[in-house]
Amino acid sequence: MQEPAAGPADPVVRLAGVSVDIERVPVLRGVDLTVHRGESVGLVGPNGSGKTTLLRLLATLLTPARGQARLFGAEFGSRECDALRPRIAFVGHTPALYAQLTLRENLRFLARLTGRPDAAADEALALVGLAGVADRRAAGCSQGMQRRTDLARAVLTEPLLLLLDEAHTGLDSSSAPLVEALMAQVAARGGASVVVSHDRPRLTAAVDRLVEITGGRAVENTVEDAVVSVVEREGV
Ligand SMILES: Nc1ncnc2c1ncn2[C@@H]1O[C@H](COP(=O)(O)OP(=O)(O)OP(=O)(O)O)[C@@H](O)[C@H]1O
Incomplete structure (x- = not known):
């Protein structure tokens, strides 16, 4: 897969004073956030x-109303930034699966769309422990199995930016290491992960640092131990 043209010094994400309005209502206000290559960042904050x-x-599904947003140095909305979209994996709250297709068909469909062999789809399913149920329709699978299939979709596309919403929802404790393994893979290829979870102990154990959103107005590092090492590394 093609690597981004940006230099190695460019962070994966750089937001400076970014505001986002949804239906003219301000949701994010003046957010500053830098995520470096190899980092895993946990995002915490109250509902809403x-x-x-x-x-x-x-x-890149929303456009900033104000401020500057860059991915690997490429400004949001630029052609360079658009070219990076296939390297972003976003696993949302709800499974992004075709209910009437089997798990294997779902993965193979994505593999073909992205120019990968069927074997890559099967390997991704095996990696999340679903090889034995690959021929079940998604609609007949449990929430946890669907969630793991969504993680397999992220494995398959070899992302440089992994975005996980409610990362631990629907996963039992034996499946939680999958999230960590996936983040480690992304970090090893020079990418980064940003992960939301309401399971704060699990999240704290899995990430390099936590970032807190308060009322959408700002993003601040929390003072937990997990944060300190990164702050020191950045020399802040
Ligand atoms: N499509 C939308 N239309 C209108 N308002 C929206 C929309 N999406 C989000 N919002 C509003 O933006 C704010 C932030 O929502 P968001 O879903 O980002 O919060 P969250 O921190 O992820 O919440 P939760 O922990 O409950 O999942 C909320 O006030 C929400 O009502």
Whole structure:
């Protein structure tokens, strides 16, 4: 897969004073956030604070009303930024699966759309522990199985920016390491992950640092131990 043209010094995400309005209502206000290559960032905040909106912005599904937003140095809306879209994986709250297709068909469809062999789809399903049920229709699968299939979709597309909303919802404790394994894969290829979860202990254990959104107005690092190492690394 083609790597972004940006230099190695460019962070994966750089938001400076970014505001997002939805239906003319301000949802994010003056957000500053930098996510470096190799990092895994946990996003926390109360219901309605703007976590999903921030993930949707990072997925380039929303346009900033104000401020500057860059992915690997490419300004949002530019041709360079659009070219990076196939390298963004966004796993939302609800499974992005065709209910009437089997898990294998869902993955193979995505593989063909993205120019990958069927074997890559089967490998991704095996990686999330679903090889044995690959021929079940998605509609007949449990929430956790559907969730794992969504994670397999993210594995398949080899993302450089992994965005997980409600990362731990529907996953039992034995499946939680999958999220961490996926984030580690992304970090190893020089990408980064931004992950929302209401399971704060699990999230804290899985990420390099936590970032908190308060009323959509600003993004601040929390003072938990997980944050300190990154702050020190950045020399802040
Ligand atoms: N499509 C939309 N139309 C109108 N308002 C919206 C829309 N999407 C989000 N909002 C509003 O933006 C604010 C932030 O929503 P968002 O879903 O980003 O919050 P969140 O932090 O992810 O919440 P939760 O923890 O409940 O999932 C809320 O006040 C919400 O009502």
